[in-house]
Amino acid sequence: MSPRPIIRAVTTADIPEVLAFVLEARAELFPKLDATGMPADLAHFESIYVQGDGQFLVACDQGQIVAAIGYLPYDGRFPQLNYQGQKTVEVVRLFVLPAFRRLGLARALYLALEAQAKADRVAVMYLHTHPFLPEAIDFWLRQGFEVVDVDADPVWRTTHMQRTL
Secondary structure, three states, X not given: OOOOOEEEEOOHHHHHHHHHHHHHHHHHHOOOOHHHOOOHHHHOHHHHHHXXXXXXXXXXXXXXXXXXXXXXXXXXXXXOOOOOOOOEEEEEEEEEOHHHOOOOHHHHHHHHHHHHHHHOOOOEEXXXXXXXXXXXXXXXXXXXXXXEEEOOOOOOOOXXXXXXX
16 A cells, blocks of 8 residues: 555546446445446446536555545435525545545545535535445534435435535
């Protein structure tokens, strides 16, 4: 392990490696979703994250991706949330390999993403997570997010969070 993984924006050339990393991490965290096919944002990765209004960052150690995070324009799919008139993005796909956890890498990645959001004049950063993901809610609270809603679904208990920039 090098002293500090390098955080950088994804390029078109990185897409196959990034997709492999994200899909593997997603399958480990959400095994039941693994069979549901390619999520839309990943199927259209280049048009959303490289050429579009999204951003995607990776952290690399010795040339290998060890963590990732991104954001894309919020699509308004949760009717209980109203971001009308505010440029809002959804933070997605924060994954850190187990060997690189508890080193501040997730925070460093998020701070780099937030800096990009501020440069892009984003007003609100939205995300959702789930209580069964170890320490996820506490992590986001420490980054300045607040819980704005929790779905009543007893399995997923989707926790909606936001941070105003």
